[in-house]
Amino acid sequence: MKLRILGDEVLRQRAEALIDINDETRQLVKAMFVTMDEAKGVGLAAPQIGLSQRLFVLRSDDDIDRVFINPHIIATSQETCSFEEGCLSVPQIYAEVERPEKITVQALDEHGKAFTLDAEGYLARIIQHEYDHLEGVLFIDRLDPELKEEAEKTIARREEKKAEREKEKARKKAKLEAAKESNR
DSSP states (O other): OOOOOTTOGGGGSOOBOOOOOSHHHHHHHHHHHHHHHHTTOSEEEGGGGTOOBSEEEEEOTTOOEEEEEEEEEEEEOSOEEEEEEEETTEEEEEEEEEEESEEEEEEEOTTSOEEEEEEEHHHHHHHHHHHHHHTTOOGGGGSOHHHHHHHHHHHHHHHHHHHHHHHHHHHHHHHHHHHHHHTO
């Protein structure tokens, strides 16, 4: 599964509710965990792989795989904490983000069973971060405007350099193909 990067419009859309939870959903969940692990992430939301669905997976420091389908954060604490966050869709950018320390979330699991979870600390942070993806919000949106602009410019420069490298690679390949043709 290809990770979507800042600039991809699916990351800025509010995801749609998942209506049918079936074997296909469970296969998607498995694939999302594989993608998350390959990218060395702790969470992955469906929009990050190009799907506008209200679904995310995560594995916190308790090493439990968790699946959240059509989640709703129903309570947040007044107490907040600031912690450095990063995102697979905003590569190599890290910044302090303030979030509620404790939350209560309701969701469905991969079998369609409803659950309520009280979470705090790191687990609560991951849930909020992934939930934001379902709302079309990235962690950089929660930063000071100057920091957000700096992060967006950094990503844009990286994407420009990547496009230039791809263009140069294609040019060299075309040149090589032309040389092969002229030798025939």
